[in-house]
Each structure stands twice: as C-alpha cells, then as structure tokens.
Amino acid sequence: MSIIKLTGINKIYRTNEIETQALENVNLEVEKGEFLSIMGPSGCGKSTLLNIIGLLDKATSGTIELCGTEAMTLKDKELAEFRNHRLGFIFQSFHLVNSLNVIDNVELPLLYRNVSAGERTRLAKEVLERVGLSHRMRHMPMQLSGGQCQRVAIARALIGNPDIILADEPTGNLDSKMGAEVMDLLRQLNREDDRTIVMVTHNEEQARTTSRTIRFFDGRQVE
Amino acid sequence: MIKMIFKQLWNQRRQNGWILLELTVITFFIFTTSVEVVRGLADYALPNGYEKEGAYCLQLKEDKAYSFKYDVKEDKAKDSIFHANFNQLLLAIKGCPEVEAVAVTNQHSFPGSGSQTALAMYPEDSTFTPLNTVRYRTYLADGTDFIKAYGLTDAHTGELMQLPERIHEGRKVIVSASFARYMFGTIDVVGKGIGKVHNPSGKDLQEIVGVYQDFKRTDFQVGYPSILTINTKMKGQNPFDHFIIYRLKEGVDGNAFEKKVMNEIAPRFANTPTVIQGIESFEESLNWYNDIIGVYNHLRYTAVMLFFVLLCVFLGMTGTFWVRCRARRQDIGLMRSIGASQATITRQFMTEAWMLVTIGFLIAQPLIIHYIHGLKWNVIDLTAHYWQDSKTWLTLATDALIYILMMLIALLGTWFPVKQASKDLPAEALRDE
Known part of the structure; x- marks a missing residue:
C-alpha cells in the first residue's frame, strides 16, 4: 500500500513578468517502509517536490494522498495536526531554534500536541539517547557541531513518532565523516522502525544506499 | 507554553535587554504624563455636590x-x-x-x-x-x-x-x-x-x-x-x-x-x-x-502630551514588535513545519509580547514609586477620603491604565505582523535569510 501518492503534480511560480514551471506532471508512489532518494541538479525541483509532499508548499495542480488522507483539502488546523502527527522534517540547515537548548528544541513538536511537560522530557531524553546526544541535552545549538545539530534535528523529527520522514539534503552542510554518521542513523531508522524516508540528495553514493532513487531534470521525473 | 517562552526570553536576555529597556522607559514616561490625566478625570467624575443647572x-x-x-x-x-x-x-x-x-x-x-x-x-x-x-x-x-x-x-x-x-x-x-x-x-x-x-x-x-x-x-x-x-x-x-x-x-x-x-x-x-x-x-x-486657575490649559497640555506620547509609543512599539516578528520568519516557518497552526503561532507571539510588556512594566515600578514618593509629587495625601488623593491608589489606578494601554499597543503591534507572517507558506518562510 502506498503511503505517499502524488498524481499529476504541477508547480508553477508566477511573478509579474516570469512564469516558471518548477514541477511538471509528477506522478509518484512511495510504499510504507521505503527509503526513497530524489536526485537531480540544482533547481530541478527536488526540494519543491519534498516541500509539497511535506505540505509546506502548495502544488498548482494535482492531488496528494498521504497515509490515506487527501492532503490538498485540509484546513490550516488540520494541516498543522497532520504535519505534527504524521510527518517529520530534517532540513539541510537544521533550522533549530537558537534561543532554546537541545532538549527544548526536541520537545517542540510535542508542545504543540499538548503533551505534559514530564512526558515531553521523558520522550526527548529517550530520543536524544537514540541519536547519541544525551550528554548534550542542556547545550545551546550554537555550542554544537554541524553533525550534532543535524542529530538534534533528527531527534526532533523522530519524537512525534511520524509515519514519514522528509529529509532535504540532510548531509549537505556536513563534512563527509559527519554526513556518513547521519546517513547511518537514517538507514537505521528505516531498517529498525520500518519508517518511510524520502530524502533529497546530491550525493550519488548516499543515494545508492537507499532502497530506490528517482531523478529529476527541469521539473520532470526522468528516471 | 509560557515556560518555554520564558526560557526563550531568558536565553536571549542580551538581545531582549534593549527591548526591555525601551519598555521600561516607555512605561515610566507614559506614567508621568497620564497620572495627571487620571487624577483630573477622577476628579471630574465626582458628583458636583450641588445643582448647577438653574x-x-x-x-x-x-x-x-x-x-x-x-x-x-x-x-x-x-x-x-x-x-x-x-x-x-x-x-x-x-x-x-x-x-x-x-x-x-x-x-x-x-x-x-x-x-x-x-x-x-x-x-x-x-x-x-x-x-x-x-x-x-x-x-x-x-x-x-x-x-x-x-x-x-x-x-x-x-x-x-x-x-x-x-x-x-x-x-x-x-x-x-x-x-x-x-x-x-x-x-x-x-x-x-x-x-x-x-x-x-x-x-x-x-x-x-x-x-x-x-x-x-x-x-x-x-x-x-x-x-x-x-x-x-x-x-x-x-x-x-x-x-x-x-x-x-x-x-x-x-x-x-x-x-x-x-x-x-x-x-x-x-x-x-x-x-x-x-x-x-x-x-x-x-x-x-x-x-x-489654568486647569483647562493644564489638562489640555497634558492631554496633548499624552496623545503624542501614546502615538510615539504606538509607532515605536509596533515597529519594534514588527521587526521582531519579521526577523523570526524562519522560526515561524519551522514552527509550522513541526505542527503549529497559524492560531498557535499568533498566540505564542502574543504571549511573548505580553510577557515582555509585563517584565518592562514591573522593572519600571521602582522608578514610578520614586517619582511619586521620592520626588514628592504634588498630590494632596490627606486621609485619602477620595482614592485619587492617595498616592498609593492613584499610582495603582494609573498603573492599571498604562498597563492596559501598553498591552493593547504591544498586542496590536504583534498581531498584525505575526498574522501576516504565519500566513506565508512554511516553505517560503524557511527560505528566508
């Protein structure tokens, strides 16, 4: 059964003078437990596609079905709830809240789910232990290395126990050693938890380690 | 939520120091101009005690x-x-x-x-x-x-x-x-x-x-x-x-x-x-x-002063909170991506504005007390038959008024930009540099 199903997705950016087709008639199905990597040159629409799958952006046309839910029709509150419960995001530039320490950053998704403070802390500790950062819980993001920041972001994506993890070039800002560590962690999550992961990457080697790779060029799926 | 916001404010105390200083000065300044108006209006509201008409x-x-x-x-x-x-x-x-x-x-x-x-x-x-x-x-x-x-x-x-x-x-x-x-x-x-x-x-x-x-x-x-x-x-x-x-x-x-x-x-x-x-x-x-006795001129002058003070405060505070919201557009995008609705984000920023105003207001209190008591502000403090004759009650009433005013200004100044920013698609907000 497909956990992600995109049908006829088009995305057009319009300004006063220019119209740019970022995605053209994209049809994609991702099975539960699959680790899909999306590759292609810069500006080909990979991140746009990931944002549309993650409901962070709106498609100009087409339909998106996630976990059996028709996502295009959801209202703001339902969308927020859907993202909170079903999706986990990992960004290239981490997007941690610099004014909160590690454990508070990780707890954030549960805060919006109205989970009690004690339960939030317990789950955050558990997930930080899993990503190997239990000794950095009280550190501020500025005091961490890039790899550690990305682990915090992974922990934040994991804490809500989402069905789908969406990673936009998660190793793009890391050196090769740290990148490899992060990839190991993602593979482990996919293997052990049977979690569906969709990852945008430029790295051919990393893509080879995933269960399927699709390629984009000029907004079209070419492979 | 409040605890989390307080942590954020505390962790960014250096950056927030300026805005708190601004809020403290504003609180004190509004107090000094509005206390006379409060006193005048409180007196005006009292019954005359006789029948003017006829x-x-x-x-x-x-x-x-x-x-x-x-x-x-x-x-x-x-x-x-x-x-x-x-x-x-x-x-x-x-x-x-x-x-x-x-x-x-x-x-x-x-x-x-x-x-x-x-x-x-x-x-x-x-x-x-x-x-x-x-x-x-x-x-x-x-x-x-x-x-x-x-x-x-x-x-x-x-x-x-x-x-x-x-x-x-x-x-x-x-x-x-x-x-x-x-x-x-x-x-x-x-x-x-x-x-x-x-x-x-x-x-x-x-x-x-x-x-x-x-x-x-x-x-x-x-x-x-x-x-x-x-x-x-x-x-x-x-x-x-x-x-x-x-x-x-x-x-x-x-x-x-x-x-x-x-x-x-x-x-x-x-x-x-x-x-x-x-x-x-x-x-x-x-x-x-x-x-x-010049009471009209005095009140006119004070009211005009208060109007300009409030106008300046409104523009200044709205600007401050506006810049603050726009500067955190990425944070807003992130919050939405991890499950915060537009209403939740608006509520969170409004709560933050409320906390900042409250802290600034509290810091200003010793200055206000010094102004009223230390500088012997000209209030007749008999046995306080009328509440406005008592320095304590007059201070409390004026404080209550300016707290409400500052809160309204801060909340309005926050509501507009946050509402706007939270309407942006998260993908756009996250791209913001």
Whole structure:
C-alpha cells in the first residue's frame, strides 16, 4: 500500500513578468517502509517536490494522498495536526531554534500536541539517547557541531513518532565523516522502525544506499 | 507554553535587554504624563455636590460717584442706604414668580470666587490637630434658603437637603462630609461642636446642624473639607461684598429672566449707590474659575502630551514588535513545519509580547514609586477620603491604565505582523535569510 501518492503534480511560480514551471506532471508512489532518494541538479525541483509532499508548499495542480488522507483539502488546523502527527522534517540547515537548548528544541513538536511537560522530557531524553546526544541535552545549538545539530534535528523529527520522514539534503552542510554518521542513523531508522524516508540528495553514493532513487531534470521525473 | 517562552526570553536576555529597556522607559514616561490625566478625570467624575443647572449669581457694585455728598464710610457705619438697597433688591428678586429660592453669600464663597478663606478648626474636647478648612459664608435674610438656592445635597441620603430647623438660632454651622470624616471619622456629627481655638468651649463653640455632600469649586478638584457658617445679621458688613444667589423654577429661561432683572428691577436703583453689575450662571462662574486657575490649559497640555506620547509609543512599539516578528520568519516557518497552526503561532507571539510588556512594566515600578514618593509629587495625601488623593491608589489606578494601554499597543503591534507572517507558506518562510 502506498503511503505517499502524488498524481499529476504541477508547480508553477508566477511573478509579474516570469512564469516558471518548477514541477511538471509528477506522478509518484512511495510504499510504507521505503527509503526513497530524489536526485537531480540544482533547481530541478527536488526540494519543491519534498516541500509539497511535506505540505509546506502548495502544488498548482494535482492531488496528494498521504497515509490515506487527501492532503490538498485540509484546513490550516488540520494541516498543522497532520504535519505534527504524521510527518517529520530534517532540513539541510537544521533550522533549530537558537534561543532554546537541545532538549527544548526536541520537545517542540510535542508542545504543540499538548503533551505534559514530564512526558515531553521523558520522550526527548529517550530520543536524544537514540541519536547519541544525551550528554548534550542542556547545550545551546550554537555550542554544537554541524553533525550534532543535524542529530538534534533528527531527534526532533523522530519524537512525534511520524509515519514519514522528509529529509532535504540532510548531509549537505556536513563534512563527509559527519554526513556518513547521519546517513547511518537514517538507514537505521528505516531498517529498525520500518519508517518511510524520502530524502533529497546530491550525493550519488548516499543515494545508492537507499532502497530506490528517482531523478529529476527541469521539473520532470526522468528516471 | 509560557515556560518555554520564558526560557526563550531568558536565553536571549542580551538581545531582549534593549527591548526591555525601551519598555521600561516607555512605561515610566507614559506614567508621568497620564497620572495627571487620571487624577483630573477622577476628579471630574465626582458628583458636583450641588445643582448647577438653574442657579445664578447676581453681582453688585457700589457706584461711588453717584453723589459727591454721599459718605460711603458714614453710610456703612450707620447701616442705612446700602443695606436698605440690598434688602430691597433681594426682596425684588425673591418676589419674582420665576424664582424658586434665593440666598446671600459673601464674595469669598462659592461660586465665582477666585480666592477663598481658610480656617483652622478644632473639635470640642479634643487635642485633634487643627483641620484646615475652606469657609463659605451665608447671610440669613428673611425667606432666604441657601440650601435650596445652591441645591446642596444631604451627605446621608444624597437627596436635596432641607434647611435645618434651628438655623436661625445663631452660632450654627453646616459642614461637608469630608470635614466630618476627617475631624470625627463619621458623618453622624449633627449636635457636635467645633471652634476656631484649641479645645473650644462655651462662646467659642459653633454647633453642627447639618452635613452636606462635598461640593467641588471646580470640575477638576475633589470637594475639600469645608464649612458653611451662617450669619444672621449683615450689620457692619458691606453688602457689596456679597452676592445674591437665586435658583429659577424648572423650565424658566435664564436669559429672559436676566433681561427682566436688568430692564425692570435694575432701573429702580438708578439713583442709588447700588449697581447691578451682571448676572452669571453657576455654569459660567465655574468655567471662569476653571479658566483663571489654568486647569483647562493644564489638562489640555497634558492631554496633548499624552496623545503624542501614546502615538510615539504606538509607532515605536509596533515597529519594534514588527521587526521582531519579521526577523523570526524562519522560526515561524519551522514552527509550522513541526505542527503549529497559524492560531498557535499568533498566540505564542502574543504571549511573548505580553510577557515582555509585563517584565518592562514591573522593572519600571521602582522608578514610578520614586517619582511619586521620592520626588514628592504634588498630590494632596490627606486621609485619602477620595482614592485619587492617595498616592498609593492613584499610582495603582494609573498603573492599571498604562498597563492596559501598553498591552493593547504591544498586542496590536504583534498581531498584525505575526498574522501576516504565519500566513506565508512554511516553505517560503524557511527560505528566508
């Protein structure tokens, strides 16, 4: 059964003078437990596609079905709830809240789910232990290395126990050693938890380690 | 949520230091300008304690040139033509069918007096510190009823007072509610004695025969402790130092009656030293008095200042909160990506603004207390019969007002940009550099 199903997705950016087709008639199905990597040159629409799958952006046309839910029709509150419960995001530039320490950053998704403070802390500790950062819980993001920041972001994506993890070039800002560590962690999550992961990457080697790779060029799926 | 916001504020205390400094200074600045307005409005809201509508004051003047043979001093001493004229005039006014009641007061009595006489008064059998009291005086001629003419109200019932029965016996006094409270701690003081000397007794004593609700000499003052002394005779006093106060019956046109007085009654005194200088309604007297003491200008100036302060504060704070929201567009994008709805984000930023304003407001409090108490700000702090007379209550009331104002400004200044920013697609907000 497909956990992600995109049908006829088009995305057009319009300004006063220019119209740019970022995605053209994209049809994609991702099975539960699959680790899909999306590759292609810069500006080909990979991140746009990931944002549309993650409901962070709106498609100009087409339909998106996630976990059996028709996502295009959801209202703001339902969308927020859907993202909170079903999706986990990992960004290239981490997007941690610099004014909160590690454990508070990780707890954030549960805060919006109205989970009690004690339960939030317990789950955050558990997930930080899993990503190997239990000794950095009280550190501020500025005091961490890039790899550690990305682990915090992974922990934040994991804490809500989402069905789908969406990673936009998660190793793009890391050196090769740290990148490899992060990839190991993602593979482990996919293997052990049977979690569906969709990852945008430029790295051919990393893509080879995933269960399927699709390629984009000029907004079209070419492979 | 609040705990998380507080952590964020604390962790960014250096960056937030500036905004807190701004909020502290603003709180203090608004306080200094609004405290006077609060005081003025609180005074204005108090009942006048008398009936303005329908009351008029007839002003007299002596015509010293009416006869070169006429000896003013001689006449005063003999209590002759001056007093005869005055009483004829009083009777003429009283006899008009349009007139409800008349009274005679001296020039230092309300209304229309730019000055007032003050007395230190003592209660009988007491070592009480003398109470500085405003003294008004009335002259009891036949048929006058100053209570009805003024429309004074009873301190107990709030209804129109009745002329005390034993008022004509002499050495009787009517006191205001605040006078009674300050001196005796109660308004049940009828029968008690007061005097102008320490431990008064016997001939020094005047008996209290009534208690009226405080009346205000201007719209922007509280009714200070006052007493109304009653003179049963005018002999030896210059009638031209007195006013004739009259109250018209309901529905009578004041202007028409003034014309009648000037056209029909005034000519009767054409060949006497008595000149009717003019007629002023209580309303006009009050406005004149408010003008000469400068209260209008003062309040206008303060209100204009307050308006500009609030405008500047609104623009400044809105700008600050706007910049603050826009600078955190990425954070807003992130919050939405991990499950915060637009309403949640708006609520979170509003809560943050509320906390910042509250902290700034609290930090400003020692400055405000120093301003009110340390710099001896000019508030009459008696025993706080009126809350606005108490520095503590006035500070609290002004504080409450400026807290609400600052909160409204901060929340408005936050609501617009956050609402806008949270409407952006998360993908766009996250791309923001």
